[in-house]
Amino acid sequence: MENQQNLSPKARIWQVVGMIPQGQVCSYGKVADLAGLPGRARYVSRALKEAPQQLTLPWHRVVNSQGKVSLPKDSEPYREQMSRLRTEGVVVNQGKIDLSKYGWQPDLMTLLMALPF
DNA sequence: TATGTGACCACCT
DNA sequence: CAGGTGGCCACAT
Incomplete structure (x- = not known):
């Protein structure tokens, strides 16, 4: 894995999501x-929308800090995300995911490789 | 140049 | 637990 400092902000985000x-x-x-863009959550959502489908990113594994899917409940993308998550075994109760159980925390090695020096 | 808008978040009531 | 507020920043108007 190479130094993420060289990559564009979007590319770093895509890499982290991956x-x-x-x-x-x-x-x-x-x-x-983790992408080295503290406090810029909204930018992540945009980066995901703009992500080339070619990357086949696991975009559905990104939810908001409340453990909820940040898409209109009546939309097709919402159903798509829910479906993918449940297919992977992620339990969604009342539209909420238990982050203490399914929340991802990169291991130390991964973290050291990802953070800018 | 100014204003409104998000697939958001931390903080405070 | 549910709202409200201010901050954030790329983009469209």
């Missing part, structure tokens, strides 16, 4: 932090 393991989720804010 690290989220199956069956786990991560919040927009945390993704931003």
